[in-house]
Amino acid sequence: MAASMGRRLLLHGHRWFSQSESAVPTQPPDSLYPPIVASATAKSKAAKRRRLEHFNQRVHAAASIEEKLRLYGQLQRPKYMIYPQTFALNADRWYRSFTKTVFLPGLPPRRAPAAAQAPGVAAPEAAKAVEGAAPQAAEAAEPGAAAPGAAKTPAPAAGAAPYLDMGELRSLACDALLQESFYQNKKRPFLYRDQDHTPGPFLTQLVSTLAAFLCGRNPLLAAASLDLNPEVNYYWHHGEEVVVHGHRKGRVDPVRFQIDDNPHLQIRVPKQLPEFVPLESDLGDVPVIDHKPSKLPLFKKQYENKVFIGSKVADPCCYGHTQFHLIPDKLNRKRFIRADLEDQIEVVYRANGIASLFAWTAAQAMYQGFWSEADVTRPFVSQAVVTDGKYFAFFCFQLNTLALTVETIQNNPRKNICWGTDSKPLYDVVEDGSVKGFNDEVLLQLVRFLLNRPKEL
């Protein structure tokens, strides 16, 4: 009778306990006396700790990744919804504090290629940021130069260095742009649907043609999967708060977050991209904000705790390569300039890059079986391009840690790292069937992103 009473109390207070499991794991048969441990059903801190430990053991011992994800997101409670594309002021600082990310302007340092390279390679190695791409773009514009051609391919090219024709790439990009904005006869865009009218199809066309063109140089792209308008979700806990009102008032709860993102395009690959910096590097500081997340403003809702990278777990292309985001019409540059908020333009790009890439890389890590109690053993790396059709900003993210909950963050010195550039225009204006002021550096950076691949290939 006592046992059945205990079971009923258990079910009433803790919904995530399945009916068939008992609170106490089975004792090993060789001990004479049962082990003296805290109760598992009492209203005490020791009992809560024991229940949490039992839950962690259940997730660790889950049979498959799907089961692990199901148990991880089983308990539904109100959580903050983080939107990567947000109008909130200084959102990138808040997002960095939620995801324990360090932001470094510029792009990550180039990986040193193997020996026996032309001296022309030393020049791109020294140039770490996009600004340094100017001399390389100038070199690349000269036809028939083999050294800059070797510089474009990050991996050492055995034998003849494949030469990248900037003219051809430029013509591909201009063709896509002109087709969408000049040659094709389109009606006026619907209200606030400007992005779906021209920049959206242009981006899709550009990426698919470039990816197809560069397949020969990058065999990873040939095995990649290009998703159109995929869904990326991630759910995590970070920090603690006291429940303010409701029947659970006064209890200390973890702060729950959920990102639901829809990038415009996404490239998933079967092999992981190599890391930019070692796993334990400390390259900056994470901002600490001791206000509640609702002051951002951020709002709570309770719904399914989803972790998704764009395809299910069984898909062989389970690692991420590049995401392409299109900034919606509500957040375009003219609005910010009219409202005297020029500095917030870059904040939009940065917040989008950080939030989307964190969600994607963390979901990839969960697909490999890592979670906050089982931290990643190798860094997960992805890239993103955020654009509004004309201005492009490039981001690289290295996920070094998933342990963001209150217990696991205490002894965790690792931080996630995000590199990002400012937004630069790809062209100035399109008129009379020609593109004026085409910027080769931006296209070059895009091509370099697409050519990124592991060293073995």
Added chain:
Amino acid sequence: YPLFQLGGPQLRIFRPNFFMLAVRPGVPQPEDTVQFRVSMQMTKMDIKNYLEKIYNVPVAAVRTRIQYGANNKRNHKNQRVKKPDYKVAYVQLGQGQTFQFPNLFPEKEQDAETRSFDDFKDKYMEREKQRQKGDPRRGGVPDWFGL
């Protein structure tokens, strides 16, 4: 006044009949956020223009909510007494400015005279209380109790 047409000279000034009251936030707000109680008829655009045009305060964003005043208290006739509703505006300042609500009632520094007077007063009150107390061996029982 002559009838106004678009592009003509503006000869009349309209002053708003609104009032904004800066209040101390009940919960801690970020450094760039100021909390106001405003008239129920004001909109976010109104608040932004009010602060920018009259007080030259750069405003980046405004969020508003309406606080419902409770209707639970009762007067001597058992009629419900309503506390009035009001609108609260959270204004985020632009150009990196910050605002901290000042402490309106700081503790005054006591000079030597007031301090010694306070000490004297405390000692006097102690002595009076001791005198009022009876014999401590009686354990607080009054004097009139007994044989």
